[in-house]
């Protein structure tokens with residue numbers, strides 16, 4: 495079938511308005527939150543699972559790729575249509591279908607915005623726990639695909655801990671349920687395999703998610719440090735003392751500078767680092783934990799420990815943290831955020847290494863991260879217009895990721911592999927491991943039609959890429 499005939503068939507399925515082909519329309523889908531771009535050929539916006547299935551069947555008959563997209567906030571190029579085909583936006587599947595407080599679950603379509611789910615149940619004293627810092631924009635479907643985390647996953651776990659079942663469209667167009675409305679469905683945990691599969695196994699068209707009861711009290715503390723090392727030591731000491739805060743986040747001087755230059759919230763500009771720590775529970779527990787935390791921070795030399803006195807003050811402290819990536823624009827034309835992980839106890843070493851990399855490459859790095867999870871987010875600040883700068887940035891980030899692996903960690907904590915990290919996956923897995931994963935993929939999607947070019951290195955590269963630096967996939971431009 496020729497291109498025009500294909501577009502005609504797609505319009506019959508979803509309606510004329512919902513098939514985009516003009517450059518000025520599709521250009522907004524050429525990139526996610528990462529620095530990787532590829533111009534889509536055709537963007538299709540179905541309204542429901544039936545339309546998704548019909549589009550997938552058509553793509554199957556025509557043997558063309560289908561790239562699912564939620565809100566496009568991903569940071570690994572996962573929703574970028576690297577090999578053309580149909581870019582399938584799930585944005586119109588945005589209904590909360592059911593809220594069942596007795597069973598503490600909600601059934602949602604994938605385009606529902608993460609924060610809107612919590613807002614829908616907050617009045618009844620519930621919330622949806624996975625809270626990526628992008629939660630005001632990212633979709634539940636994207637969260638499921640990336641198994642996303644967030645500041646509060648230290649206490650609550652990541653998305654997979656909160657998804658009981660998913661309705662998915664397979665590459666045949668068949669609509670099936672994996673998991674269900676109760677925990678621990680019998681048989682293989684296919685829902686578990688699906689969560690975190692980055693759009694390579696099928697399209698999520700509904701999800702059953704857990705709702706959590708809001709805690710009686712929430713205590714939030716900002717600890718201010720004049721040096722970075724004591725702040726990092728404090729993170730290790732807090733967890734070593736047996737306290738598991740709901741959130742334990744760190745921002746360094748560069749990040750504070752960005753936040754205060756972009757959308758100020760009152761973080762002290764002269765600090766080397768701040769820790770944002772939150773505890774939740776019954777009043778006695780929160781008060782006791784805050785007092786213990788204050789003691790640990792002070793023992794490590796915190797020059798100030800500020801406890802939020804009102805919900806407004808708490809929200810302001812979080813506004814700075816959740817807006818930190820966006821604020822990087824106030825201090826640099828471009829930034830490249832990395833997502834390495836190390837065991838918490840290795841945080842001092844990795845942060846020293848990040849500092850060394852920054853000096854050696856002569857580039858500024860702003861660190862804002864889920865310190866309690868050992869999940870780093872070095873934001874490498876740069877200017878794309880300067881020749882050779884991007885290459886240095888990619889080289890610097892490769893060094894950081896390699897160091898994370900050497901320290902017993904991983905190349906991604908929550909942003910996924912997507913396009914960006916597939917060249918590094920050989921640092922963690924053998925060729926045989928990757929082939930086993932490919933067999934799982936083919937069991938769901940025999941022709942690798944969903945989100946091709948993601949997750950796995952190109953076949954000839956599997957063995958070769960070990961230890962090599964990342965390359966942008968051929969055909970992509972930035």
Ligand SMILES: Cc1cc2nc3c(=O)[nH]c(=O)nc-3n(C[C@H](O)[C@H](O)[C@H](O)COP(=O)(O)OP(=O)(O)OC[C@H]3O[C@@H](n4cnc5c(N)ncnc54)[C@H](O)[C@@H]3O)c2cc1C
Pocket residue numbers: 526527561562563564565566567568569571572573584604625626627628631632633634635636637638639640641642643644645692693694696697698699819820908909912945
């Ligand atoms: C400022 C900022 C802060 C962030 N903070 C965090 C954070 O704290 N924690 C964190 O984990 N991430 C964070 N992220 C990354 C990002 O927001 C998450 O990965 C998020 O889950 C992506 O959701 P999305 O709807 O934007 O998905 P997209 O970017 O559109 O897609 C992400 C992946 O999911 C696939 N996909 C999307 N929808 C579906 C579907 N219905 N079915 C199958 N596959 C699908 C896509 O193909 C792609 O591979 C942040 C990003 C930004 C820009």
